[in-house]
Amino acid sequence: xxxxxxxIYPPAIPKRLVDGVPVYAPAVVVVPGKIxxxxxxxxxxxxxxxxxxxxxxxxxxxxxxxxxxxxxxAGASLSDLVRTQTFVTDIEEFFRHMDxxxxxxxxxxxxxTIQISRLSHPDFMIEVEAMxxxxx
Numbered sequence: 001x002x003x004x005x006x007x008i009y010p011p012a013i014p015k016r017l018v019d020g021v022p023v024y025a026p027a028v029v030v031v032p033g034k035i036x037x038x039x040x041x042x043x044x045x046x047x048x049x050x051x052x053x054x055x056x057x058x059x060x061x062x063x064x065x066x067x068x069x070x071x072x073x074a075g076a077s078l079s080d081l082v083r084t085q086t087f088v089t090d091i092e093e094f095f096r097h098m099d100x101x102x103x104x105x106x107x108x109x110x111x112x113t114i115q116i117s118r119l120s121h122p123d124f125m126i127e128v129e130a131m132x133x134x135x136x
């Protein structure tokens with residue numbers, strides 16, 4: 001059984017674009033499928049070391065790679081993402097690296113980005129929770 005996915009872009013809601021590609025979809029409809037939920041992904045490597053201390057671009061990349069690995073372990077891929085929730089400690093710095101984000105979130109999932117005062121360790125700058133949908 002295949003999954004039908006439709007990104008919805010109502011005309012009354014402006015599209016946020018980076019290099020002509022939507023950064024997110026206001027709504028995504030998926031029928032049917034298996035839901036894969038990712039816990040908050042942080043910029044840690046496979047041995048638990050923090051990657052990119054003070055470097056938002058490096059942390060976005062590590063988080064993206066961690067998401068990719070977690071999704072693949074569940075039988076999904078980055079193109080199956082339908083929802084992301086991103087927490088950052090410096091939203092202006094995050095916005096300077098949207099090109100790096102788009103390497104991982106090219107499927108234009110629904111998305112929220114929230115600036116917070118601190119994550120679980122003071123060296124973390126970004127954490128991303130996500131949801132993907134794959135065929136049953």
